[in-house]
Amino acid sequence: MNTVTGASFAFPLKDFERRAMEMAADVFAPGGCADRAARRFIEQLHEDAVAEDLEDLGVDDMVFLAADFWTWAQQRSSPARR
Numbered sequence: 583m584n585t586v587t588g589a590s591f592a593f594p595l596k597d598f599e600r601r602a603m604e605m606a607a608d609v610f611a612p613g614g615c616a617d618r619a620a621r622r623f624i625e626q627l628h629e630d631a632v633a634e635d636l637e638d639l640g641v642d643d644m645v646f647l648a649a650d651f652w653t654w655a656q657q658r659s660s661p662a663r664r
Contacts, residue, residue, distance in 0.1 A: 606649035
């Protein structure tokens with residue numbers, strides 16, 4: 583596995599977590615609290631969000647994309663779809 587060194591994150595983790603809960607609580611925390619899988623998903627996206635790769639995207643853009651992907655993944659893994 584390759585490790586990126588010297589790269590900066592596109593935005594602070596706390597900002598991303600806060601905006602995810604403000605903008606997409608119904609997606610990431612439908613019961614009022616994000617479960618462990620949702621929190622880990624948000625953390626992983628942050629770790630992968632390198633500033634030089636996302637210079638035109640802001641925190642809100644990433645939250646929108648993350649919520650859309652999370653929703654798609656939840657629907658895809660739904661027993662009704664099998």
